[in-house]
Amino acid sequence: MPYVHVQVAENDYSDDQKRAVMKRIVEALDEEMGRAPQSTNVVIQEIPKENWGVGFETIASMWSKR
Template sequence: MPYVHIRVTQEGVSAEQKRALIEGTTELLFQVLNKPPASTFVVIEEVPTDNWGVGGETVTALRQRERRISS
């Protein structure tokens, strides 16, 4: 019984994108490991950008800097 936990930053992931992630992950586990879709669990967790850090700073700070550079 596979359990897949996908974490993404909370930046507007649409219901359609989530559906595609769940469907694609389930299909991949079936193709690669022959795991039945009916017993495959996929959980998508959206994490606020203030709670996700990379390179010593929050994703919020990174996104703000990216916006300033691209303006």
């Protein structure tokens, strides 16, 4: 039973966007590895921007400079 854990920075992703990502992941595992869609688990975890760093800076700080 495949388990896929996707971590993204919190960014107000819509339910439709999350479903679309899950669908493509499940389809890829089915097509490339023969894993039945009903046995594939996908978890999308949104990490607060203040808790994700790149180098010495948080993503929240980086994004605020855009």
